[in-house]
Amino acid sequence: MTNKEILESVSNIIREVLELPNLTVTDQTSAKDVDEWDSMTHIQLISAIEGKYKVRFALGELQALKNVGDMVLLIQKKITK
Amino acid sequence: MPFNSYYFIFIFLPITLCGYYVLNYKNRVVLAKTWMVGASLYFYSFYNINNLPLLLFSILFNFGLTSHFHSPKKIISKSLLLKIGLVFNLGLLGFFKYGDFAIWNFNWLFHQKVEPLAMVLPLGISFFTLQQIAFLIDSYEGLNERKSFLDYSFFVTFFPQLISGPIVQYSYLMPQLENLENKKVNLDNITLGIFLFCIGLIKKVLLSDTFGVWAKPGFDELVSLDLLAAWKTSLSYTFQLYFDFSGYSDMAIGAAYLFNLKLPQNFNSPLRSKSLIEFWSRWHITLSQFITTYVFTPIVRSMPKINFQTTMVATVLAMFISGIWHGAGWTFIVYGVLHGLGLVVNHVWKKRRKKLPGILAWFITFNFINVTMVFFRAKDLEHALKVLKGMLGFDGVVIPKMGIKSVGFLKDYGVKIGTYLYPSDYFMILFLILSFYLIHQGKNSMLLEKEIKLNEKIGIFCGIAFVFCIFGMNKITEFIYFNF
Numbered sequence: 001m002t003n004k005e006i007l008e009s010v011s012n013i014i015r016e017v018l019e020l021p022n023l024t025v026t027d028q029t030s031a032k033d034v035d036e037w038d039s040m041t042h043i044q045l046i047s048a049i050e051g052k053y054k055v056r057f058a059l060g061e062l063q064a065l066k067n068v069g070d071m072v073l074l075i076q077k078k079i080t081k
Numbered sequence: 082m083p084f085n086s087y088y089f090i091f092i093f094l095p096i097t098l099c100g101y102y103v104l105n106y107k108n109r110v111v112l113a114k115t116w117m118v119g120a121s122l123y124f125y126s127f128y129n130i131n132n133l134p135l136l137l138f139s140i141l142f143n144f145g146l147t148s149h150f151h152s153p154k155k156i157i158s159k160s161l162l163l164k165i166g167l168v169f170n171l172g173l174l175g176f177f178k179y180g181d182f183a184i185w186n187f188n189w190l191f192h193q194k195v196e197p198l199a200m201v202l203p204l205g206i207s208f209f210t211l212q213q214i215a216f217l218i219d220s221y222e223g224l225n226e227r228k229s230f231l232d233y234s235f236f237v238t239f240f241p242q243l244i245s246g247p248i249v250q251y252s253y254l255m256p257q258l259e260n261l262e263n264k265k266v267n268l269d270n271i272t273l274g275i276f277l278f279c280i281g282l283i284k285k286v287l288l289s290d291t292f293g294v295w296a297k298p299g300f301d302e303l304v305s306l307d308l309l310a311a312w313k314t315s316l317s318y319t320f321q322l323y324f325d326f327s328g329y330s331d332m333a334i335g336a337a338y339l340f341n342l343k344l345p346q347n348f349n350s351p352l353r354s355k356s357l358i359e360f361w362s363r364w365h366i367t368l369s370q371f372i373t374t375y376v377f378t379p380i381v382r383s384m385p386k387i388n389f390q391t392t393m394v395a396t397v398l399a400m401f402i403s404g405i406w407h408g409a410g411w412t413f414i415v416y417g418v419l420h421g422l423g424l425v426v427n428h429v430w431k432k433r434r435k436k437l438p439g440i441l442a443w444f445i446t447f448n449f450i451n452v453t454m455v456f457f458r459a460k461d462l463e464h465a466l467k468v469l470k471g472m473l474g475f476d477g478v479v480i481p482k483m484g485i486k487s488v489g490f491l492k493d494y495g496v497k498i499g500t501y502l503y504p505s506d507y508f509m510i511l512f513l514i515l516s517f518y519l520i521h522q523g524k525n526s527m528l529l530e531k532e533i534k535l536n537e538k539i540g541i542f543c544g545i546a547f548v549f550c551i552f553g554m555n556k557i558t559e560f561i562y563f564n565f
Contacts, residue, residue, distance in 0.1 A: 007350070038358050040392045040428055045376075047387045057539050058222035063250065063374040 001080065006072045010049065014068070017045045027069030072079055082126040084278075084332040085554055093124065097538035098339055099177060105264040107119060113264070113327060114235050117340075121238035125204070132203040135173075136238070142169060143213045144233045145305075147220040151227040163221040165543055167214065174210045176202055182409030182467050196425045205244040207406060208236055214418070216251050223252060232258075241336040245329055245562040248348045254342065263341035274338030277331050279543045279550070280526050284328030286550040288516065290558050295509055300458055300469060307497075308477040308531045311471025313509065318458045319451045320516045320563055323352055326365070327558045346527045352450070355442035357420070357427045394430060397421035398530040412465055416456040448468040481506070500508055502539050 011025035018036040031037040033066075048070070050056055055078040065071055082089045097120040097297065126133045138464050146166045150159060157165075180291015181197045181562050187196055202476050216236070228251070235258065236251050237243075257263055276324035299314025306314060330347035337344045351364035377399040384391040394524075397418065437445070459465035470476055479499040481493070492498065524532070533539065 036431075038362075038428075038431075039377065039387070040396070043378060043392060044380050044387055047381075055516055058219070059373045059374050059378055060219035060222060060250065060252070062378065063370055064252065 001076070006075050007068065010075070012069060013048045013052065014045060017041055017048055022065065025061050027072065027077055028067055030067040036065055049050060049075065055079060082124060084329065085282060085338065085550075085558075085560075087551075087554065090551075093120075094193065094339070094424065096334065098522065101340060102264075102266050105440070106446075108378065111231065113466065114231050114258075118231065118234045118238075119241060120236055121150050121235075121240035125238065129138065129201075135177075135203050135206070136209065137175060137210065139170075139213065139282050140234055140237050143217060143237075144230055145466075146219055147225070147233075148227060150220050156195075159221060166217040170214050170217070171211050174206060176200075177206055179405075179409045201214060201409055204354040208246050208248060209243060211368075212248055215248070215371060215375060219301050228255075238348075239337070239342070241333040242344055244328075245333070245560060246365075246367055247333065248371050249344060253345065259343050265341075265466065266339050269535070270338045270341050272529065274335045274542055276335070276533070276535065276539060277338065277526055277530065278335030280529070281328040281333075281335060282550045283546050284324040284331065284521075285558075285560070286553045288512070289321050289324035289328055290553075291338045291512060292317045292516075293558065296321050296458070296474075299471075300464060304467075306468060306471030307475040308474045309473065309479065309481075311468055311476075314468055314514060315455050315472060316507075318524060319352075319454045320513075323348075323520075324458070324516075324562045329527075329562060332442030334530075346530075348525065349527050350520060350525045351525075352447060352448050353443065355437075355439055356431075356446055357449065358408050358431070361424070368403070368406075372399050376402055382428060389428075389432070393425045396424050396428070400424065412456045412459050415462070415465075416453055419453050419456070422454075514562045557560060 007025070007027065011072075014025055014029075014037075015021055018034060018041055020034070020036060020059050023034065030048065031042060046057060046062060053075055055075065057074070057078075061074060082093060083485070086088075097117070100116050100120070101113050104110075104116055113432065122133065122136075125136060141377075146162055146169075147153065149157075149162055177200050180200055184195050184197050186541075187193060216225065218235075226270050232255060236249075236255055239254070242249060296314055296317035299310060300318065303310070327348040333347070334344045344366055349363040349366065351360050354360035354363055376378055377395055380395040380398055381392055384395065398421070401414065401417045401423030404413045404420070407413045407416070436442075454517065455468045455472075457467045459468065477497060479497045481499050481502045483501075
């Protein structure tokens with residue numbers, strides 16, 4: 001799976017969880033840019049992504065995530081392991 | 082020793098800094114780290130040398146335990162190691178911090194007379210314990226490779242953040258230390274460090290300590306407070322705490338910059354927040370991140386289903402833990418639970434997607450924070466209720482004498498006319514106006530750190546501010562978070 005494909009699929013999950021169907025998501029998008037993206041929706045997002053890719057994020061990995069690009073790279077790392 | 086002391090500024094800091102760079106210049110990298118660990122332990126012992134064995138024991142135990150995660154021959158399983166580590170760290174914190182609180186509640190509940198332990202809270206225990214818990218969990222989850230004892234000790238004891246944070250992850254701090262470029266003197270970082278340190282010093286010496294004088298009588302001395310006195314008391318404490326802790330954080334970040342190490346930001350103009358959710362993303366940021374990552378997330382994951390209701394339950398639980406982390410007392414429990422419930426209300430409101438006008442949203446948020454701060458500061462619930470009663474006008478309304486006859490009718494409504502305002506009252510009103518201006522319009526140190534161009538003007542500003550603060554430092558006051 002390429003990073004572009006992961007980004008596309010993660011973007012769809014973000015739109016769905018945040019209930020923002022028209023949101024534009026890029027590598028640089030972060031929680032700071034979207035009002036609806038807070039600690040409550042973040043954990044739902046993480047759970048949805050973990051379910052979709054059948055991966056489990058370590059707690060420390062979650063804290064280190066700065067934007068969607070970091071998330072895509074982390075998913076790539078996990079699924080190619 | 083406090084950052085706002087002559088000994089720290091004129092003796093400890095310059096000597097530590099010179100030693101560190103001279104050793105690095107001579108390529109004695111290991112010795113330079115050892116020098117820093119030694120200096121940090123000296124810094125810690127300066128408050129009370131009796132606490133040093135506890136810090137060393139905590140470091141040794143945690144290092145030994147986490148090293149075992151990497152051992153090829155494991156005597157005990159990883160999950161059992163994690164449990165032992167958590168019990169050890171939380172047990173240590175619990176024993177020193179909550180021992181007497183538990184005894185007090187036991188005595189009250191069962192009418193017993195068990196003698197309290199009369200423990201003195203070891204300085205910084207809440208912070209170095211959290212930092213080591215994060216390291217322990219990260220190691221368990223395979224995020225940390227084996228570390229040397231020296232590196233681990235540096236990570237825990239680095240003096241700018243040892244006592245009151247910012248709480249930092251190993252993977253954030255230590256790669257910076259290994260970067261060879263960071264072992265050379267960097268004038269830009271030193272200037273930025275001095276600048277941030279001065280900003281913190283101004284917040285502490287000029288603002289926080291001044292507000293502290295106005296907050297104390299209302300909380301600790303007076304039996305009842307009229308309306309204006311109660312608001313003066315609560316607002317003064319909110320500003321005292323904000324300038325104290327954000328000032329401390331600025332000084333810690335500034336001091337770390339002198340060693341070419343960047344610490345994470347802890348405050349981002351929290352008092353201008355327009356919601357409680359926003360407030361907790363701006364106030365004591367590194368604690369919020371710790372609570373979100375290592376408390377809130379595991380609670381949510383332990384729930385059978387992740388939905389709005391379960392995340393709200395986890396939010397209240399996490400805020401309760403955050404509250405009690407600050408101190409052993411019912412006031413902190415009330416503070417934490419109120420913020421947890423406040424966040425639930427905020428999330429429910431947010432789901433409706435109806436926005437309040439900005440000024441109203443700020444007004445509600447600020448007042449909620451100001452009211453809950455009363456619980457945070459008060460000695461016990463009784464003192465907190467005294468201030469809150471005053472703020473609601475239950476203990477009378479006294480307005481200052483202004484020589485205006487037309488306000489005389491207010492007496493019919495129970496309003497008393499007091500004395501004329503003293504010069505110190507005008508001074509306080511000026512400080513409150515200045516503080517409201519600063520929290521809304523002032524550039525915070527996070528922005529200044531990114532945007533500021535260090536030039537002669539800034540140099541002159543720092544010089545004047547520094548001299549001013551140095552003269553104001555004749556009475557060293559402790560930072561509030563040293564008690565937590």
